[in-house]
Amino acid sequence: MLNVVIFGAPGSGKGTQSERIVEKFGINHISTGDVLRAEIKNGTELGKTAKGYIDQGQLIPDELMIDILASVFDSFKDSKGVIFDGFPRTIAQAGALKQMLADRGQAVSVMLDLDVPEEELMTRLIKRGQESGRADDNEETIKKRLLVYHSQTAPLIDWYKNEGVYKHIQGLGTMDGIFADICKAIENV
Ligand code: AMP
Numbered sequence: 266m267l268n269v270v271i272f273g274a275p276g277s278g279k280g281t282q283s284e285r286i287v288e289k290f291g292i293n294h295i296s297t298g299d300v301l302r303a304e305i306k307n308g309t310e311l312g313k314t315a316k317g318y319i320d321q322g323q324l325i326p327d328e329l330m331i332d333i334l335a336s337v338f339d340s341f342k343d344s345k346g347v348i349f350d351g352f353p354r355t356i357a358q359a360g361a362l363k364q365m366l367a368d369r370g371q372a373v374s375v376m377l378d379l380d381v382p383e384e385e386l387m388t389r390l391i392k393r394g395q396e397s398g399r400a401d402d403n404e405e406t407i408k409k410r411l412l413v414y415h416s417q418t419a420p421l422i423d424w425y426k427n428e429g430v431y432k433h434i435q436g437l438g439t440m441d442g443i444f445a446d447i448c449k450a451i452e453n454v
Contacts, residue, residue, distance in 0.1 A: 359421055
């Protein structure tokens with residue numbers, strides 16, 4: 266199985282590029298942010314819990330996320346592979362993902378780090394908030410999410426370098442150019 270982690274700060278283009286990867290490589294997509302937004306929309310208990318954290322720009326507790334991830338992963342039958350979008354976001358989640366995959370005879374094939382400068386992230390997220398009305402895409406919450414990214418998520422770059430699966434992707438440029446770099450990285454796996 267091809268197991269791709271697509272990584273990057275909020276606004277780095279993970280969601281957009283994931284859709285194209287799914288189409289080209291025929292793999293399944295797990296976006297933990299999308300899963301949580303669907304739970305909120307459906308008014309579930311999980312959704313109510315998640316909303317409190319999301320609106321504050323904070324991360325949902327690791328144990329909760331790890332359970333969600335495993336249940337979505339196991340719902341895919343005869344899958345060619347999976348793209349993990351927005352997970353892991355902490356070292357604990359990366360360790361849990363490694364363990365979950367190992368328990369199933371699998372491993373992360375490649376981690377794609379979409380690297381985009383901070384000013385560009387701000388601009389993109391504010392624009393996305395205006396266009397999509399996503400509640401956490403407002404200036405105050407975006408700033409908190411970027412702080413959370415730097416303190417809790419960015420350490421995963423070294424973690425995955427250590428695992429030998431890290432791949433830097435220049436996240437500035439045209440959507441097609443970035444996608445071409447991503448395809449090269451995946452095809453080299
Ligand atoms: P995203 O759509 O990936 O930007 O996620 C939106 C929000 O959902 C984040 O700001 C977090 O509050 C929450 N979230 C999504 N994925 C995770 C995760 N792996 N761990 C903790 N919180 C998450």
